[in-house]
Amino acid sequence: MDPRSEVVLRQQDYLSGPILLVNAPCDDLSSQLPATVDAHFWTWNHNESLYFQNKQNPVHFGIDLPTADFEQAIVFVPKSKELLNYILHNLASRLKIGASIFLVGEKKAGVERAAKQLQPYGHTLKLDSARHCQMWQLTTNTQPDLKPIESWIQEYTVNTPNGDLSICALPGVFSQNRLDVGTAVLLPYLTQVTSGKIADFGCGAGVISAYLAKLNPKNRIFALDVDAFALASTQLTFTKNNLLPEQLEIKAVSGIEDAPLFLHAIVSNPPFHQGIHTDYNASENLCKTSRRHLKSGGELWIVSNRFLNYPLLIEQNFGKCTTKADQQGFKVLFASTQKKLKDER
Known part of the structure; x- marks a missing residue:
């Protein structure tokens, strides 16, 4: 199990309903989430898309948000700061005000820097720091208009x-x-x-x-x-x-x-x-x-x-x-x- 997924499981009480997992690691996280969670995946990596398909997980491959309904999102920090900005903007434009976007990543991958990118969209809170990773929660207070590609x-x-x-x-x-x-x-x-x-x-x-x-x-x-x-x-x-x-x-x-x-x-x-x-x-x-x-x-x-x-x-x-x-x-x-x-x- 990826250590980032282990941290998510430590905070599973925050999770419920339809959730979009963005840039998630290829592991068994979805099978260990609570029964109240309906997990969907969004990836732009073809190999990862094939992995989730083989696991029979609902997965969307592409640069745009999936059309599936979701009430929360978990974002696994990507390497690119610009890409994270793109992801957060797209999520905030879709989710209702007051929804939660969770951010999880390794410390060596810059998760603390990435957490600062949450601030324009609402209130942020560090939920956990374990396994050399951190998990943050954003509670949205804005719903921006979706920018064209x-x-x-x-x-x-x-x-x-x-x-x-x-x-x-x-x-x-x-x-x-x-x-x-x-x-x-x-x-x-x-x-x-x-x-x-x-x-x-x-x-x-x-x-x-x-x-x-x-x-x-x-x-x-x-x-x-x-x-x-x-x-x-x-x-x-x-x-x-x-x-x-x-x-x-x-x-x-x-x-x-x-x-x-x-x-x-x-x-x-x-x-x-x-x-x-x-x-x-x-x-x-x-x-x-x-x-x-x-x-x-x-x-x-x-x-x-x-x-x-x-x-x-x-x-x-x-x-x-x-x-x-x-x-x-x-x-x-x-x-x-x-x-x-x-x-x-």
């Missing part, structure tokens, strides 16, 4: 040899405020990517997807990410740059195993964080298994931190890995499948 967008410009791109990033999305160094190192090499069906694995705000679409209107881009906010951001970025909608297909994935087959290329600044924790599984699996999703002669392009062992993993599975660039602490890595006399169709 456009008001939450952070927009910035990326200069490319083929013109500027306007990037639209929603709260919590990787590199929300500016172009990250890894993608900046990779961008000059995207002109070398073979055209056709291309997957952008871990698409984030859509920088790579949009640039590949801009380079060639015949490119068909599969934007893949575990995070609903990233997928929505990529869609917004495409729209903002007047790119052809038929060029883009958005897909929530657990990992590269959910990518389409017979791709001409896979391009990635691969993710390695799950919440506040480092997790290299998705990016290592990309290096190990991506070739099965590529056509004969298909290409893999990755940018990664210099210290990671991706070149070895790629070489073991492709036979050869070429370092195209090594700068600012990042490497651009390239590999291709062996061409056959007759391409797969």
